Amino acid sequence: MAKIGLMGLWRAPVKALRLVGIVLGLCAEVSALGGCATMAEVGSMLPREIHGWARQGEDAFYDGETLFDYLDGGAEVYRSFGVRRVVARRYVKSGEPEIIADIFEMGSPADAYGVYHHDLRTEGEAGVGNESEYLEGALQFWKGRFFVSVLTLEETDASARAVLDLGKAIASAIEETGSPPDLLSFLPGKDRLAGHVRYFHDHACLNSYYFLADKDLLNLHPGTEGILARFRSDPPGVGEGVVLILVRYPSRQEAMAAQGRFFAEYLPEADVEGIARVEGGKWVGLRSEGELLAVVLDAGSRAEAKKALASVFTRGRGGGER
Amino acid sequence: MSDQAWGMTRRDLLRGAAGVALTGAGAWSRGEAQPCGSAGTGARARVVLVRDPRAIDAEGHVNGAVLGEMLDKAVTALLQEPDPSKAWARLFRPKDIVGIKSNEWTYLPTPPQLESAIKARLLVAGVPEGHVAIGDRGVLRNQIFQRATALINVRPLRTHHWSGIGGVIKNYIMFSEDPSSWHDDSCARLAGLWDLPLVKGKTRLNVLVMLTPLFHGRGPHHFNKAYLWPYKGMLVGTDPVAVDATGLRILEAKRRAYFSGEQPLAVSPKHVRLAQERFRLGVADPSCIDLVRVGWMEDALI
Numbered sequence: 001m002a003k004i005g006l007m008g009l010w011r012a013p014v015k016a017l018r019l020v021g022i023v024l025g026l027c028a029e030v031s032a033l034g035g036c037a038t039m040a041e042v043g044s045m046l047p048r049e050i051h052g053w054a055r056q057g058e059d060a061f062y063d064g065e066t067l068f069d070y071l072d073g074g075a076e077v078y079r080s081f082g083v084r085r086v087v088a089r090r091y092v093k094s095g096e097p098e099i100i101a102d103i104f105e106m107g108s109p110a111d112a113y114g115v116y117h118h119d120l121r122t123e124g125e126a127g128v129g130n131e132s133e134y135l136e137g138a139l140q141f142w143k144g145r146f147f148v149s150v151l152t153l154e155e156t157d158a159s160a161r162a163v164l165d166l167g168k169a170i171a172s173a174i175e176e177t178g179s180p181p182d183l184l185s186f187l188p189g190k191d192r193l194a195g196h197v198r199y200f201h202d203h204a205c206l207n208s209y210y211f212l213a214d215k216d217l218l219n220l221h222p223g224t225e226g227i228l229a230r231f232r233s234d235p236p237g238v239g240e241g242v243v244l245i246l247v248r249y250p251s252r253q254e255a256m257a258a259q260g261r262f263f264a265e266y267l268p269e270a271d272v273e274g275i276a277r278v279e280g281g282k283w284v285g286l287r288s289e290g291e292l293l294a295v296v297l298d299a300g301s302r303a304e305a306k307k308a309l310a311s312v313f314t315r316g317r318g319g320g321e322r
Numbered sequence: 323m324s325d326q327a328w329g330m331t332r333r334d335l336l337r338g339a340a341g342v343a344l345t346g347a348g349a350w351s352r353g354e355a356q357p358c359g360s361a362g363t364g365a366r367a368r369v370v371l372v373r374d375p376r377a378i379d380a381e382g383h384v385n386g387a388v389l390g391e392m393l394d395k396a397v398t399a400l401l402q403e404p405d406p407s408k409a410w411a412r413l414f415r416p417k418d419i420v421g422i423k424s425n426e427w428t429y430l431p432t433p434p435q436l437e438s439a440i441k442a443r444l445l446v447a448g449v450p451e452g453h454v455a456i457g458d459r460g461v462l463r464n465q466i467f468q469r470a471t472a473l474i475n476v477r478p479l480r481t482h483h484w485s486g487i488g489g490v491i492k493n494y495i496m497f498s499e500d501p502s503s504w505h506d507d508s509c510a511r512l513a514g515l516w517d518l519p520l521v522k523g524k525t526r527l528n529v530l531v532m533l534t535p536l537f538h539g540r541g542p543h544h545f546n547k548a549y550l551w552p553y554k555g556m557l558v559g560t561d562p563v564a565v566d567a568t569g570l571r572i573l574e575a576k577r578r579a580y581f582s583g584e585q586p587l588a589v590s591p592k593h594v595r596l597a598q599e600r601f602r603l604g605v606a607d608p609s610c611i612d613l614v615r616v617g618w619m620e621d622a623l624i
Contacts, residue, residue, distance in 0.1 A: 068502055071542055072427075073495075074483035076505045078542070102542055118483075119540045119588050133540070136548035140541045149541040153429075155548065208484065208508035208589045213331035266331055279336035297332075 042105050043087040045146075045173040051162045053091035053099055062086040078147075080205045081114045082107035082222070091166070097137075097154035101166060104147040109178025110225065112142040114199035121195040126164070129171040130178065134160075139167045144176035183227050183248055186292065188311040193241055196230040210243055210297070217266050218293070219258040223250050231308070233300045243297040244308055252290050259288045262295070275305050285309050330600065358610035367564035367605040371532075371624065372396040372616040373555035378533055382552075386435030389556075393439055395616045396558035397527070407446060413526045414472060416448030421470040422456040425477035425493055429545040430536055432458075432477050440474055440529070461496050467520065475562065476529040479569045480536035483544040485509035486591025487573065489566035490528040491603070497521050508589050513597035516562070528565045530557040535569070537576045538585075551576060554618070563597040563604025564611045568624070570594055571608060575623035 039061040048055050060070065064083050067075035078086070084105045091099040106112045116131060119140075126134035129148065132141030137155030141148050150167045152159040181199055198209045201224060203216035209228050212218075220226065226247040233241055249255040263270055267284055270276045275285035285296045285305035294312045299305035358366050372395050376388045394406035403409040414420060422440055424432040437456045444454050455466030462468075475490045482488040485508055494515040495501045504512055515521065532555040539545055553572070559565045570591060577585045598606040605611055615622065 071483075073485060073502070073505050073509065074542055074544060076484045076502075076508075100543065104542075120586070122585075135540060136546050138540055138546055149543070151541065151543055151546070153545075153547060204507050207510070211332055211335075211590055211592050213329075214507060214510065215329060215331075217331075266333065279333050 039085055039087060042085050042103050042146075043089070045103055045170050046087065046089050046101055047166065047169050050091065050099075050166045050169065051093075051158065053093040053096070053162050053166075056090045056092040056098075060088040062088070076204070077118050078104055078106075078115060080200070080202055081111040082201075083115075091162075093158075093162075096156060096162075097152050097159050099150065099152045099159060099162060099166065101151075101170070102149045103170065104149075106145050106147060109142075109145050109176075110181040110199065112145050112147045112178065113180045114201075114205075115147040116140060116142040117198055123195075126167075128164070128167045129174070130180070132167070134164060137163060139163050141167060141171060142178075143171050143174045144178040146174050181225060181227065183225055183246060186246055186312050187227060187229050187244070188231070188308070191232040193230045193232060196241075198228040200226045200228065206245070210245070212245075212297075213266065215265070217258075217262050218245075218247055218295075219249075219254065219261060220247065224248065224254075233304070242299050242304060242308060244312070245295040245297070246312060247293045247295075249291050249293065255288045255291050255293045258293055259286060262286055273306060274309075275302055277302070287313065289313050330596075335595070335599065358605070358607070366610050366612055367559065367561035368400060368612045368614065369557055369559040369561070369564050369568045370396045370399045370614045370616055371555060371557055371568070371622065372399070373532075373553070373618045373622065375554055375618050375620075377554040378552055382534070384433045384435045384533065386433075386439055389433070389436050390439040390442065392556055392617070393436075393443065393529070393558075396529075396556060399614050399616050400558055400560070406443075410443045410447045414444055414447045414449055416450070418449050418472045419453045419466060419470050420444055420449055420455075420472045420474065421461065421464070421467040422454065422474045422476060423461065423467075423493055423496075424456050424458050425488075426458040427478075427480075427488075429543070430478045430480055430534070430550070432531060433533065436476060436529070436531060440476060444474075459496055461520075462499065467497075470520070470524060472526045473521065473524045474527045474529065475525055476531065478531040478533070478535065479557075479566075479573065481539050481544065481549075481573065481587060482589070482591075483539065483542070484589060485512065485593055486587045486589045487566070487570055487594070489569055489594070490530050490562045491516075491566050491593060491597055494518070494521055509593050510596055511601075512593040513563070513601035513603040516601070516603055525562065526560065528559055528562045530565050530569045532556055532569065532572070535573060535576070537573050537580065540588075555622075561604035563594065563606050566594050566597075567606040567608065568611060568613060572622075572624050579623070 043059045062070050064079050086104050088102045121133050123133045123135050126132040129141035129143035137152040139150045148170050150163045152163050200206045201222050203220045229244050230241040267276050274287050278284050283299040283302050283305040287294055287309045294309055296305045296308040372392045374388050374392050378384050397409045398406050401409045455464050457464050477493045480488045492512050497518050497520050532553045534550040538549040557565050557569050595606050597603045
């Protein structure tokens with residue numbers, strides 16, 4: 001898709017926002033083939049002014065390679081989810097703290113969801129974009145294939161209002177909505193810990209959420225997608241709850257290969273149902289069906305591990321909350 | 323990662339010598355008591371926690387003179403040498419070339435007053451001024467760091483979006499020609515930085531700045547003033563793993579208090595644990611760390 005120059009629209013921010021939204025709506029159709037928003041287009045989603053805060057200096061633009069210059073090691077999170085472009089803008093207002101707005105264009109809505117859920121989301125919904133959280137002057141949300149962060153370095157009544165309204169303005173400029181990963185529909189809803197759901201593609205990301213092994217025992221790669229969720233133990237106990245990892249592979253053969261490797265290298269004593277008691281008295285289980293593989297960890301009992309595995313595949317056959 | 327993997331699994335750690343829990347140093351539990359040093363590290367580590375309510379004022383201004391006093395108290399307690407000048411002289415000799423590895427992260431840098439206080443003590447110990455440098459991102463281009471015979475590692479403690487925490491272990495990442503190459507598996511191999519030629523065997527002192535630690539963060543900048551707290555302390559030791567592990571325990575305690583319950587870090591700071599278990603860089607097991615408390619201890623959380 002040809003790049004569309006929109007710089008002339010800076011002078012009419014409201015119209016620009018609406019038009020860029022339309023353009024990006026079209027881009028959403030193409031993005032799966034490689035994306036189409038230019039740096040300038042992503043930047044055009046940012047208003048020049050909000051409640052007296054005005055843009056300061058030039059916007060900064062980054063891609064997956066240069067993002068280290070901006071976020072140091074924190075850039076790895078975004079690289080794991082295939083970040084394409086980032087625009088960062090600073091806003092200033094006399095007598096008020098600075099506001100920093102960052103828009104991350106990810107490879108897909110699922111990846112925008114994944115970046116958003118890299119952090120545990122335990123606060124209430126802020127009502128911006130598809131999912132959002134506002135906490136102590138920091139707003140983050142995702143919508144379409146975009147993850148957005150708006151931050152004031154010091155929360156005041158005025159800066160808090162500006163952060164939220166800036167976020168809403170950006171969200172309204174993103175016409176595409178996008179859906180969360182459909183893999184989520186396999187997760188049991190009962191006893192799931194709110195905010196403790198993570199999405200990932202690769203071993204590094206999974207290991208950052210839950211250290212399983214330094215080797216990639218589940219044969220993960222950019223073409224796999226996974227969900228990690230935590231559930232309350234039954235009965236409630238100490239620790240962080242039961243962990244459920246779901247991975248969808250491009251093929252049944254890959255899922256079977258991962259299952260074989262996991263049993264061989266992590267759970268060789270698994271019984272006929274793929275469950276075993278491990279160190280610390282917890283139970284681990286694995287099961288695969290078709291392209292889907294489920295691992296339960298930190299279960300309090302064999303029955304709990306078996307029940308968690310069964311709940312996933314019941315949903316997979318259309319028997320759950322899909 | 324595959325060529326750098328060691329074959330360690332979660333189960334190995336659970337059954338390992340330390341019987342370590344996997345959420346952080348504070349959650350460490352020794353299922354079966356093992357002698358300190360069984361992981362191949364020194365038998366025990368000594369870490370000094372020094373705090374002073376005057377270290378920063380209500381507006382957050384740092385009192386450099388007080389920081390200097392805190393440093394002296396920490397070093398004398400660490401070396402069990404009552405005279406500060408003798409204590410510093412035991413750490414550094416006039417012939418040394420000393421790099422003070424600082425940290426210039428925009429939101430929470432090493433306080434310049436602390437850098438100055440450290441440098442002043444090196445000069446008192448007889449190190450020529452021309453043989454002392456303070457640096458962070460430029461250490462690979464700095465001739466003093468290139469020729470250093472000794473290093474002091476000084477940086478603030480904070481939670482980190484990818485490595486769980488940023489502490490003294492991580493602070494040496496700028497000694498690498500390719501810092502991002504250490505990021506894989508959420509920075510699990512950070513302790514390997516300490517084997518780099520510019521670093522190996524040179525660190526005489528680690529100072530984990532706890533004046534206003536960052537105990538929580540969200541989003542790409544992972545910074546919010548609301549999550550700084552005026553702890554007004556420093557952790558000082560020769561074992562970087564013990565220093566970081568102790569700082570992590572304090573962070574975890576603060577998070578429990580602030581969030582009224584367990585609030586796991588977004589990313590497990592496993593590099594601290596692996597620094598002991600895999601790299602044998604030092605001691606992370608709290609039961610093998612002798613914590614010496616000096617000064618003001620109100621709400622010390624440890």
